[in-house]
Amino acid sequence: MSRLHRAVAAALLAVVLSVAASVVWVVGLGQYLEDYCFTSVGRDIEAGSTGPHVDWPGHVRCEYGDGTTIRNRDLAPAAWTVAGLVVTGSLIGIASVWAIRVPASASAST
Structure with missing residues (x-):
């Protein structure tokens, strides 16, 4: 596989990883926040929430x-975001190093 083909493959892999990470981030954060205002705060579900x-x-x-606003300190959404960025960035970095630095003969033998 030539260096150009590996670069194109790495770019496509970066796009796929970014899209997959975005989906995992949205679904994971959505699951965490779905019933947050009733389970974490302890309010009755009948109170309604925006x-x-x-x-x-x-x-x-x-x-x-009823006009009540409760603001909780919660680092889980930020930690989830940072973890997703670190993992995605690391995988994209590995793919880029493979595309740029590994000689064509080494990738042909694997």
């Missing part, structure tokens, strides 16, 4: 139908 709203970097805000 949240949660993530106030970056470390707070989650829940607004209820």
Whole structure:
């Protein structure tokens, strides 16, 4: 495989990894925040809620139908985001190093 082919493959892999990471991030954060305003705060589900709203970097805000606003310090959404960026960046970096630095003869033998 030529260096050009490996560079194209690495670029495509970077795009695929970025899209996959975005999907995992959205689904994971959505699952975490789905019932946040009722389970983490301990309010009755009948109260109604317009949240949660993530106030970056470390707070989650829940607004209820009776006008009450509760703002919790919660670093989980920020930690989830940083972890996703680190993993995705590392995998893209590995793919880039493979495409640029590994000689064509070494990749042909693997």
